Amino acid sequence: xxxxxxxxxxxxxxxxxxxxxxxxxxGRVNPEVAARIHQIAADLGYKPNLVGQALVRTKRDxxxxxxxxxxxxxxxxxxxxxLRRAASELRASGVEFIVRELRGLDEELVLESxxxxxxxxxxxxxxxPNNTSELRQCINGLYEQGIPVITLNSDIPGSKRICxxxxxxxxxxxxxxxxxxxxxxxxxxxxxxxxxxxxTAHNNRxxxxxxxxxxxxxCDLRILPFQPCFDRDDYAHEITQHALRENPDLVGIYVxxxxxxxxxxxxxxxxxxxxxxxxxxxxxxxxxxxxxxxSLSIVLDQEAFxxxxxxxxxxxEYLMHKKQPERELLYTDIAxxxxxxxxxxxxxxxxxxxKA
Amino acid sequence: xxxxxxxxxxxxxxxxxxxxxxxxxxGRVNPEVAARIHQIAADLGYKPNLVGQALVRTKRDxxxxxxxxxxxxxxxxxxxxxLRRAASELRASGVEFIVRELRGLDEELVLESxxxxxxxxxxxxxxxPNNTSELRQCINGLYEQGIPVITLNSDIPGSKRICxxxxxxxxxxxxxxxxxxxxxxxxxxxxxxxxxxxxTAHNNRxxxxxxxxxxxxxCDLRILPFQPCFDRDDYAHEITQHALRENPDLVGIYVxxxxxxxxxxxxxxxxxxxxxxxxxxxxxxxxxxxxxxxSLSIVLDQEAFxxxxxxxxxxxEYLMHKKQPERELLYTDIAxxxxxxxxxxxxxxxxxxxKA
DNA sequence: TTGAAAGCGATACCAC
DNA sequence: GTGGTATCGCTTTCAA
Numbered sequence: 149x150x151x152x153x154x155x156x157x158x159x160x161x162x163x164x165x166x167x168x169x170x171x172x173x174x175g176r177v178n179p180e181v182a183a184r185i186h187q188i189a190a191d192l193g194y195k196p197n198l199v200g201q202a203l204v205r206t207k208r209d210x211x212x213x214x215x216x217x218x219x220x221x222x223x224x225x226x227x228x229x230x231l232r233r234a235a236s237e238l239r240a241s242g243v244e245f246i247v248r249e250l251r252g253l254d255e256e257l258v259l260e261s262x263x264x265x266x267x268x269x270x271x272x273x274x275x276x277p278n279n280t281s282e283l284r285q286c287i288n289g290l291y292e293q294g295i296p297v298i299t300l301n302s303d304i305p306g307s308k309r310i311c312x313x314x315x316x317x318x319x320x321x322x323x324x325x326x327x328x329x330x331x332x333x334x335x336x337x338x339x340x341x342x343x344x345x346x347x348t349a350h351n352n353r354x355x356x357x358x359x360x361x362x363x364x365x366x367c368d369l370r371i372l373p374f375q376p377c378f379d380r381d382d383y384a385h386e387i388t389q390h391a392l393r394e395n396p397d398l399v400g401i402y403v404x405x406x407x408x409x410x411x412x413x414x415x416x417x418x419x420x421x422x423x424x425x426x427x428x429x430x431x432x433x434x435x436x437x438x439x440x441x442x443s444l445s446i447v448l449d450q451e452a453f454x455x456x457x458x459x460x461x462x463x464x465e466y467l468m469h470k471k472q473p474e475r476e477l478l479y480t481d482i483a484x485x486x487x488x489x490x491x492x493x494x495x496x497x498x499x500x501x502x503k504a
Numbered sequence: 505x506x507x508x509x510x511x512x513x514x515x516x517x518x519x520x521x522x523x524x525x526x527x528x529x530x531g532r533v534n535p536e537v538a539a540r541i542h543q544i545a546a547d548l549g550y551k552p553n554l555v556g557q558a559l560v561r562t563k564r565d566x567x568x569x570x571x572x573x574x575x576x577x578x579x580x581x582x583x584x585x586x587l588r589r590a591a592s593e594l595r596a597s598g599v600e601f602i603v604r605e606l607r608g609l610d611e612e613l614v615l616e617s618x619x620x621x622x623x624x625x626x627x628x629x630x631x632x633p634n635n636t637s638e639l640r641q642c643i644n645g646l647y648e649q650g651i652p653v654i655t656l657n658s659d660i661p662g663s664k665r666i667c668x669x670x671x672x673x674x675x676x677x678x679x680x681x682x683x684x685x686x687x688x689x690x691x692x693x694x695x696x697x698x699x700x701x702x703x704t705a706h707n708n709r710x711x712x713x714x715x716x717x718x719x720x721x722x723c724d725l726r727i728l729p730f731q732p733c734f735d736r737d738d739y740a741h742e743i744t745q746h747a748l749r750e751n752p753d754l755v756g757i758y759v760x761x762x763x764x765x766x767x768x769x770x771x772x773x774x775x776x777x778x779x780x781x782x783x784x785x786x787x788x789x790x791x792x793x794x795x796x797x798x799s800l801s802i803v804l805d806q807e808a809f810x811x812x813x814x815x816x817x818x819x820x821e822y823l824m825h826k827k828q829p830e831r832e833l834l835y836t837d838i839a840x841x842x843x844x845x846x847x848x849x850x851x852x853x854x855x856x857x858x859k860a
Numbered sequence: 861t862t863g864a865a866a867g868c869g870a871t872a873c874c875a876c
Numbered sequence: 877g878t879g880g881t882a883t884c885g886c887t888t889t890c891a892a
Contacts, residue, residue, distance in 0.1 A: 149565050150598050152885060163863045168887065176861060198596045199558045200885030203868050206555060207887090209505050240554045242506050242869085323844040330781065330801055330842070331686050360844075425686065445686055484840035486686070488679040488716075508869060519879045524871060532877055556869030559884050563871090598885085 151192040160185050171196075205468055206242040212463050213270035215261050216456075217278070219249045222432030223452050227276065227301055230456025238460055245460070246270060253278055262286060266295065272467055274459035276301040279348060283307075296466050298459040298473075301452070302349060310466060311473040313458055313480065315450035317349045320482050321356020321404070324427045327446055327484070328357075328400050329367035331425045336399045339391045340374040341384060343405025353404035353429070369400070381410030388414035392424075403428040408435065412443035431485050439487045447490065451480040507548040516541050527552075561824055562598040568819050569626035571617050572812075573634070575605045578788030579808050583632065583657055586812025594816055601816070602626060609634055618642060622651065628823055630815035632657040635704060639663075652822050654815040654829075657808070658705060666822060667829040669814055669836065671806035673705045676838050677712020677760065680783050683802055683840070684713075684756050685723035687781045692755045695747045696730040697740060699761025709760035709785070725756070737766030744770035748780075759784040764791065768799035787841050795843045803846065807836040 157167045162181060169177045170185040171194075188194075214231055218224045228249060235245040246268060248261045255278055265273065273290060277283050277299050284307040287297045291308035303312040328338060340357060343350040354374060361369055372391065377384040384407030392398055392414065401424060403411055408428035415424050421443065428435060431449035438444040458478070465471040513523045518537060525533045526541040527550075544550075570587055574580045584605060591601040602624060604617045611634055621629065629646060633639050633655050640663040643653045647664035659668040684694060696713060699706040710730060717725055728747065733740040740763030748754055748770065757780060759767055764784035771780050777799065784791060787805035794800040814834070821827040 150595065150600070153887095154885075164886080165864080165888085166862060169862090172887090178861060181861085195596055197562070197598050197885050199555060199562060199598060200868095201887080202555045203559050203870095203885075204887045206553070206868055239506065240551055242553050242555060244506070319844065323842060326842050326844045333689070481839075482845040483837075484842070484845065486679060486682045486840070488675060488682045489838040489840065509871095510869075520870080521872085521880075522878060525878090528871090534877060537877085553869050556884095557871080559869075559886095560871050562884050 150197065151194045152197065153194070156185060156188050156192065156194060159188050202241065202468075209242070209244060210272075210464065210467055211244040211246070211268070211270050212238070212272045212274070212460060212467075213246045213248070213265035213268075214274040214460065215248045215250065215258060215265070215276070217250050217253050217258065217276050220251050222434060223430045223450075224276070224301070226432065226452035227456040230453040230458075231274070231460065232456075234457045234460035238464060243464060255280055255282060258283065259286060262290075266290070266293075271295060272463035273297045274300055274463060277304050278302075279304050296463060298462055300455045300459050303477075311462065311476050311478055313455050313462075313478040315349070315482065316477075316479040317352035318356035319479070320429075320448050320450070321353040321358075322360045323356075323482050323484070324353070324402055324404075324446075324448060325357045325360035325366075327427060328361075328369060328402065328425065331445065332367075332369060332400050334368040335370065337370045337372060337395055337397050338400035338402060339372045339388070339395075339398060340402045341377050341387065341404060341407060341411065342374055343376065343379040343407070345376050347405070350405045357402055357404070372398070377405060377407040377410070379406040381407055381413075383407065383410070385410030385414045389418065392418045392420055399424055401426045405429075408438065408444065412438055416443065431483070431490055436490055439485065439490055442487065445486070447485040449483040449485050451483060454480050506553065507550045508553065509550070512541060512544050512548065512550060515544050558597065558824075565598070565600060566628075566820065566823055567600040567602070567624070567626050568594070568628045568630070568816060568823075569602045569604070569621035569624075570630040570816065571604045571606065571614060571621070571632070573606050573609050573614065573632050576607050578790065579786045579806075580632070580657070582788065582808035583812035586809040586814075587630070587816065588812075590813045590816040594820060599820060611636055611638060614639065615642060618646070622646070622649075627651060628819035629653045630656055630819060633660050634658075635660050652819060654818055656811045656815050659833075667818065667832050667834055669811050669818075669834040671705075671838065672833075672835040673708035674712035675835070676785075676804050676806070677709040677714075678716045679712075679838050679840070680709070680758055680760075680804060681713045681716035681722075683783060684717075684725060684758065684781070687801065688723075688725060688756050690724040691726065693726045693728065693751055693753050694756035694758060695728045695744070695751075695754060696758045697733050697743065697760060697763060697767065698730055699732065699735040699763070701732050703761070706761045713758055713760070728754070733761060733763040733766070735762040737763055737769075739763065739766070741766030741770045745774065748774045748776055755780055757782045761785075764794065764800065768794055772799065787839070787846055792846055795841065795846055798843065801842070803841040805839040805841050807839060810836050 153164050153167045157164045166177055167185055170182040171189055216224060216228055219228055235247060239245055246265055250257055284304050287307045287309055290297050297309045299309045299312045301314050340354060342354050375387045377387055388411045401411055415421055425445045427446045428444055429448050431447050435447050439447060462473050509520050509523045513520045522533055523541055526538040527545055572580060572584055575584055591603060595601055602621055606613055640660050643663045643665055646653050653665045655665045655668045657670045696710060698710050731743045733743055744767045757767055771777055781801045783802045784800055785804050787803050791803050795803060818829050
């Protein structure tokens with residue numbers, strides 16, 4: 149049996165209350181007694197039992213909110229799974245949890261939802277935001293009110309969110325560059341595709357890619373001018389088709405955004421499947437299929453489940469023990485997925501049994 | 505606030521005790537009353553508060569044991585980190601935890617340690633075993649005594665351990681084959697290295713690799729006869745040197761065992777660095793350096809931290825809620841690591857603050 | 861400055 | 877069958 153506060157109290161010849169005040173430096177305790185208590189606790193290696201602590205905290209009831217956007221996309225659906233799982237686990241420990249799942253990107257709706265959640269008295273918020281100044285101000289406002297915010301999947305840099313969890317897109321771009329170098333011989337021609345011109349995530353993926361390939365000592369690849377496909381498969385298809393016809397020696401395509409299905413289809417139609425290495429993003433159902441059919445060579449994944457799963461716990465720790473997240477930027481793993489190591493059903497992603 | 509058993513009791517006009525018996529079907533309760541209670545609980549979506557439950561369980565004190573072998577190796581040191589972290593977390597919830605960390609592989613010592621732990625009254629055991637029939641029998645014996653065992657890192661197939669957590673080595677070999685195909689042009693010559701001839705893990709890695717390359721429709725690589733290097737860098741060095749001299753067109757080396765440092769050194773000495781793609785196993789400090797210096801192209805990692813971290817929790821759940829692990833074989837992720845995505849210090853690997 | 865006691869939620873035991 | 881009560885470890889309040 150682990151040592152309890154009661155045991156310390158008996159050894160010190162005082163009551164549990166005094167031990168508690170002493171060990172937590174709450175004052176109102178004779179310095180000599182306090183010193184003795186600390187000594188005994190250290191000798192016995194006392195650690196407060198977290199279960200006991202947690203039970204007490206259930207008196208002050210916690211209420212945490214979460215807002216997801218674009219829940220219709222495959223990646224956000226995985227984020228949502230993670231969020232739901234965390235919510236269900238925390239609810240089982242007595243935490244109240246309110247989730248708003250929004251379709252599309254609608255700043256108005258987001259601001260409304262925040263309003264709604266705060267009026268319901270949430271004490272912390274996890275959100276997948278747009279990067280706009282209104283939302284930044286809103287988050288800063290919540291911070292001033294003492295409501296911690298965590299951004300997930302995409303960030304609002306410079307805002308007063310206590311942390312961000314998501315992909316390091318620049319690093320991911322570097323990773324893609326490294327893989328292209330491994331796969332292609334010197335002098336190969338590569339086409340980079342991005343989404344919207346002002347999408348920070350995609351731009352970072354592109355810059356990481358280009359910077360790395362231009363470093364001194366980097367492998368020698370010939371990079372075509374990058375093309376925006378606006379996350380659309382039809383545009384991506386057209387761009388790819390055109391590039392393939394113009395460049396019979398095109399052997400690599402880097403898709404920093406959505407549009408990979410259009411790319412793969414074009415490559416297939418032009419009869420170049422297997423001759424062109426394609427790297428795309430996010431391990432979801434459609435991309436799994438493209439990997440299995442050898443259409444995509446590699447998918448870089450951002451561990452979307454984690455992005456949903458962790459924020460509730462981070463907020464809980466913050467509220468419960470005033471514990472700050474380890475870092476302001478919690479980058480998820482950059483997972484390299486191929487045909488052979490891409491299992492959507494990893495064991496640690498399963499939902500726990502509902503206990504009746 | 506979540507709904508509590510007390511509230512149900514009030515609504516049903518009975519006492520908490522009756523509610524408890526009814527909901528857990530412990531009998532000794534009027535069927536009509538039981539039905540009413542079940543109805544109310546369902547309506548209110550009652551879930552027992554896990555914290556409250558956990559607190560009660562601290563009365564019956566849990567004692568869990570763990571045995572690690574070969575703790576002097578880089579990989580097992582990561583496993584150990586995971587194990588220690590889990591131990592420290594569970595201790596903070598009142599679970600007793602006894603860990604034996606053994607150097608080398610010594611079956612006698614392992615059997616002794618098991619004896620010692622059981623005599624101390626452990627109710628569950630996590631162990632990184634050797635695959636011998638004595639140990640299998642021992643594990644089966646523990647099972648008969650009602651002491652669940654989990655094997656980690658390496659398995660004893662067919663024994664009555666409740667589950668195994670570790671790498672799917674065959675799948676890893678397939679993954680390596682897939683990567684070699686992506687990296688090398690058709691007709692390339694590849695040298696496969698293994699460790700001991702009877703090491704199951706290495707053999708599986710090798711077979712997965714060879715099988716995949718020989719499948720119909722697979723890419724066309726010429727595989728040299730595989731060589732055992734007995735996990736030694738000096739042998740690996742010699743084998744590699746010889747192979748490189750004999751085969752000026754050798755452009756790929758697959759190292760299914762240890763010995764990668766010898767391989768890299770030989771490639772470097774022969775002036776072939778950058779011309780030969782090398783795939784090896786396990787992301788540890790030495791391999792990180794080899795990745796950074798572009799000596800290794802790719803490392804396949806087995807998530808050693810997880811292998812240590814999860815078994816204690818699985819045992820705890822098993823003992824606490826009689827919950828079986830989801831599967832008998834819990835395969836850890838096959839992580840593909842390159843120079844750019846190999847960070848030993850991922851955020852989810854950090855030790856929690858010690859709470860005073 | 862200190863102790864005694866209540867209470868968090870669930871369970872187990874013992875009377876009735 | 878059922879209700880009352882003690883208990884797990886800790887925090888908090890109220891008296892003293």
